[in-house]
Amino acid sequence: EDQVTQSPEALRLQEGESSSLNCSYTVSGLRGLFWYRQDPGKGPEFLFTLYSAGEEKEKERLKATLTKKESFLHITAPKPEDSATYLCAVKRSGNQFYFGTGTSLTVIP
Amino acid sequence: EAGVTQFPSHSVIEKGQTVTLRCDPISGHDNLYWYRRVMGKEIKFLLHFVKESKQDESGMPNNRFLAERTGGTYSTLKVQPAELEDSGVYFCATARGTGINTEAFFGQGTRLTVV
Numbered sequence: 001e002d003q004v005t006q007s008p009e010a011l012r013l014q015e016g017e018s019s020s021l022n023c024s025y026t027v028s029g030l031r032g033l034f035w036y037r038q039d040p041g042k043g044p045e046f047l048f049t050l051y052s053a054g055e056e057k058e059k060e061r062l063k064a065t066l067t068k069k070e071s072f073l074h075i076t077a078p079k080p081e082d083s084a085t086y087l088c089a090v091k092r093s094g095n096q097f098y099f100g101t102g103t104s105l106t107v108i109p
Numbered sequence: 110e111a112g113v114t115q116f117p118s119h120s121v122i123e124k125g126q127t128v129t130l131r132c133d134p135i136s137g138h139d140n141l142y143w144y145r146r147v148m149g150k151e152i153k154f155l156l157h158f159v160k161e162s163k164q165d166e167s168g169m170p171n172n173r174f175l176a177e178r179t180g181g182t183y184s185t186l187k188v189q190p191a192e193l194e195d196s197g198v199y200f201c202a203t204a205r206g207t208g209i210n211t212e213a214f215f216g217q218g219t220r221l222t223v224v
Contacts, residue, residue: 004151034212043113043200043215044152087152096142096165097202097213099152 002027006088006100013107016077021103023088024070033071034097035064036087044087047073078107111135113203113216121222127189130219132201134183140164140204141184142213143176147197155199158184159207191223 007022025033032051036044048057050066057064061082063074073086085104089097114133122128134141143155155174156166160181169176173192178184188195198220202213 036215041217043115043202043217046212046214049212089152096154096157096168097144097152098154099144101149101151 002090002092002098004088004090004098004100006086006103008103009101010104011106013075013078013105015079015107015109018074018076018078020075021073021086021105022070023073023100025088025090025098026069027090027092027098029092030090032091033066034089034091035062035071035073036089038085038087038102047086075105078105080107080109083107113201113214115199115201115216115219117219118217119220119222121224122191124193124223125190127187128191128221130186130188130199130221132184132186132203132216134201134203135214138203138205138214139181140207140211140213141178142202142204143184143186144200144202145197146200146218147194152200155186188221191221193223196221196223 004025035047038044048064053068055066061076065072083106085102087102088100116131139160141158144152146152154168157164158178161178175187198218200218201216204211204213
């Protein structure tokens with residue numbers, strides 16, 4: 001059965017304290033792994049797409065990596081404005097997204 | 110470029126009533142998806158339109174849900190009659206294509222509460 005699991009469910013960091021979020025998946029016919037950021041009352045906002053093991057992408061303080069079984073979202077020296085829920089989704093044949101439940105990140109000044 | 114717009118942002122209805130949610134896609138996006146997040150659970154796929162045609166409706170929970178996309182522009186999702194378990198946030202997402210490099214853009218969601 002296709003499954004996407006994110007950990008931890010919630011994460012509190014001090015400003016400047018780097019950490020990583022995990023997304024593990026078991027999906028047949030993977031066509032991409034997507035990271036989204038969601039702020040309260042808003043829809044998911046696209047961050048990255050990763051397609052093959054070993055691929056890495058960076059955007060400001062965020063860096064996403066992909067292996068055959070999991071993806072990590074590394075946050076370097078986070079700021080309070082990075083506080084949000086980070087969602088991982090996989091796209092398989094059929095074009096629908098399978099989402100994890102998300103990691104709620106709070107960065108304390 | 111305007112983003113994906115959903116109406117209403119919130120809706121509170123009584124069990125047994127009917128509610129219609131609307132999604133206006135980004136212009137030129139032929140692919141339109143409906144997703145739903147119930148409390149404490151992950152966002153789940155409901156269905157996928159390509160223009161006005163239903164490409165995949167495998168995620169629709171039951172026949173109380175009816176989605177339409179007349180003319181291949183905006184889409185509506187009707188729930189009739191609504192039940193308590195239908196409460197959640199309904200997201201619409203649109204994409205220009207379905208290729209491997211295509212990202213989907215999400216609306217802000219409609220929060221539906223059935224009481």
